Amino acid sequence: MAGMRCGVNIGGETETAKPVEPSSQSARRRRMEIHQFRFVASDVAVAPSQVENGRKRQKVEVVGPASPSRMCDNAVDQNSKEDDLDESKVAGNKEMKCLQSAGPANSVSSSSSTSTVEQAAAGLPAEAPKFGMTSVCGRRRDMEDAVAIHPCFSQGNSATPSNLHFYGVYDGHGCSHVATKCKERMHEIVKDELENGDCSWREMLTRSFSRMDKEISDWCSAVGVSTSPCRCELRTPQCDAVGSTAVVAVVTPDKIIVSNCGDSRAVLCRNGSAIPLSVDHKPDRPDELERIQEAGGRVIYWDGARVLGVLAMSRAIGDNYLKPYVISEPEVTIIDRSGEDECLILATDGLWDVVSNDTACGVARMCLQSGKPPSPVRSPGSDATLNSAGESSDKACSDASILLTKLALARHSTDNVSVVVVDLRRDL
């Protein structure tokens, strides 16, 4: 219960971020099976960021329930003045408005002026954030993933007006309706909490997840109202056994706030390194195991560690029948954005079970780099396919999400695969 150990390794030492790797036996087995496919991205594309290690101390907060809360306004730039001069300038000196921001990665630093001109010339609305999203059924017979992307979903509250973007990935289990509900409602709830409350990110997101969870159980108990065509047909016993993971990222001009429940994952790609922004909630994670046992629950190993031998994750939205062992309380990570940030990857375990954080970052990075405006390799005939030059930057993110999805399928992922890639670069 004492939150999680702040075990997230920042600053390039991603290989030590063990807790995030899928730890179930089946996942391990699957990884062994794919050895014949030798991925070389990490050698080629992911430069070790020793410099970064030595030079900088990035601040990351993984806030557990017992951690001190931080006020939203306090959270802005308190400890990051040295690291993020550009951003604090943006946040502090210029009034950030949606229109002024050229995507989530906007920067008012001088290096960005050229690309701003290019984007303007291409008719790109200045506020359009760059992202790519792929979500496929894959080798499953049921699609239970859902993805929600809402650029400029909120302007923040009056205390900290800024332009905020929402990215959510949900992986349902039992049926798809909880994930679908999360997709429909979560961003609205977060927006409501954000604009009408004056509390820390952690409190705000924890309350949002709790409201989301309550909406689900209220909705389920009102059986018959909905004529949702889902598999479980909303019959009460089955309906109680339905849930979803939720990994939500709110991107502000100077911060990334990730709120996670379950085994979907957010990973930041910074200067070639993979920085996990969430730690999977697996029943055999020591602190989660302890929490479950203290609540009177048991973790049974049945095709991997499962709460009561049923659910292979220790936190989720929904899953009424597994409460209080499975909780909907998220873990919240707040990290200051840096000029070295390249992209944010949110994905379900359909990707993470077969592709490591480092590999994913390597692939995404390559796509973003090869998608730079003066594209190094692009066949003459394909120019026509870029309907507007403005989409070419989005195209890099789409390329990344598609490529990661194809890699997951090629590595025999047997699950639905959903990937979101958000471009965080400021120097385009």
Add this chain to the structure above:
Amino acid sequence: MHTISMATGNGNHEAQQTEENFEQFYETWKKQQNQHLQELITASEQVSSPTPPTEGITACSSSSPPPPTDGITATNLNNLVKRVVEHYEEYYKTKSEWADKNILQILSPPWTSSLEDAFLWIGGWRPTMAIHLLYSKSSLQFESKFNDWMQGKLTKHDLGDLTESQISLIDELQKNTIIEEKEITGKMAKQQEKAAGADMVELSHLVSEALREEEKGTKARDHEAEQSQAESSLSPKEKGFKKILEKADNLRLRTLKSIIDALSATQAVHFLIAAAELHLRLHEWGKARDEGQLSGGAGHPIFRQEA
């Protein structure tokens, strides 16, 4: 044989009327499929225009694939794909005609091996299997392409290049195919439950009674009446099976064509190669296993060439 496979559907159709049963047609069709396989392989080798690395691997918009340049023209490639797809159409057309004559045989084809039977779904391959075939072949080609690409090599255009729009088309197709497949499975369940319908139970009892009375010598059986009663109960059920088979075959062919439509001609060639190879080898392995089983079980020569 070559001329048959080159001929139009109509021309073939006439040729098939001379076949004595569907099994013969199937054997001929299989040989033609093997010939098509050779043609497809040759064509895939002739298409050697490499795609630029990043374009090839990350292309995600609806960019048309690079036209094949060396050895084979785009028109020839398209024609070849068209011809092979027509060959599948012809298969289902003939199958449907034979199903009219003997639906039960078509549902449990004696010419397939036990191995193939294990994978059978309503008298043929499961439609969603085609999508898995595409994903598997695409994955294999993606793997090798990915490594080449990482090493900065140019790669050939193939199924590893599925674009964003292609993947979303396939994903959509998959969802719809699963829904239709489930619907047909449901119809099949209903149909099979009719085996124990009141009419069947009543008739089986009456005939059993008659049998017992005959054994006791109390009453002679009316074989003709029994026959006609059985016929009147069974024939609507056969018609029901025929309808379901039609739906299943229709879904199979539509799924196949939808996949081909979503692919470039070069990619379609690779897909059709994978489909033919899987079908032919599975059949061969199954036959070898069956023969092995008959001749005493263990040690069956799975990879033995067919005579």
